[in-house]
Amino acid sequence: MVDELNTAIAQYQSKWQALVANRKDTAFFESLRPTSVAWKTIDLADFEKRYEELRDLSDQIHSGWVNERWLATFHLKEATLPLGITGIKLMQRRPASSDATGLDHLDFYFKPDTGQSGKTVLRQEPELEWTEEKNGEHCKWLSLWFADTEAKLRTDTVLDVCAQELKDVERQILEGES
Numbered sequence: 020m021v022d023e024l025n026t027a028i029a030q031y032q033s034k035w036q037a038l039v040a041n042r043k044d045t046a047f048f049e050s051l052r053p054t055s056v057a058w059k060t061i062d063l064a065d066f067e068k069r070y071e072e073l074r075d076l077s078d079q080i081h082s083g084w085v086n087e088r089w090l091a092t093f094h095l096k097e098a099t100l101p102l103g104i105t106g107i108k109l110m111q112r113r114p115a116s117s118d119a120t121g122l123d124h125l126d127f128y129f130k131p132d133t134g135q136s137g138k139t140v141l142r143q144e145p146e147l148e149w150t151e152e153k154n155g156e157h158c159k160w161l162s163l164w165f166a167d168t169e170a171k172l173r174t175d176t177v178l179d180v181c182a183q184e185l186k187d188v189e190r191q192i193l194e195g196e197s
Contacts, residue, residue: 055106
């Protein structure tokens with residue numbers, strides 16, 4: 020799995036560099052920090068096989084049932100993937116979906132307090148295809164599609180989303196006990 024990720028990220032990196040080189044605000048795009056890579060599995064069996072492989076390489080794991088499929092977030096304990104990435108999002112392909120499998124996207128973090136909105140920068144690039152998206156209360160991002168791939172620009176990390184989801188479950192448990 021790690022070899023597959025390394026290869027896929029290297030290919031993604033070439034596409035990303037070409038995108039950044041042709042931007043009006045290259046400083047913004049160069050400042051984006053990759054924090055995680057998302058890998059979409061073929062089915063539950065593929066998800067479970069890759070989960071086991073990544074489990075042994077990780078020191079933190081969060082799994083959740085979201086939109087009729089399993090998602091898991093891993094933090095690598097020793098290994099570092101290209102671009103300094105230590106976070107992996109493993110996603111089971113949705114039932115009845117024909118989405119491509121393999122590397123799905125990279126998450127890029129940008130500081131919200133820089134005085135520059137990601138939407139403002141993207142609006143200045145009319146040839147770019149992007150949308151504002153969200154999944155639940157805590158997970159929101161800007162999706163940017165280019166060269167048959169995707170970048171998710173975020174003002175948080177997937178780990179923050181995991182922490183917030185666990186806090187929600189904690190509130191549900193405590194409210195149920197009162």
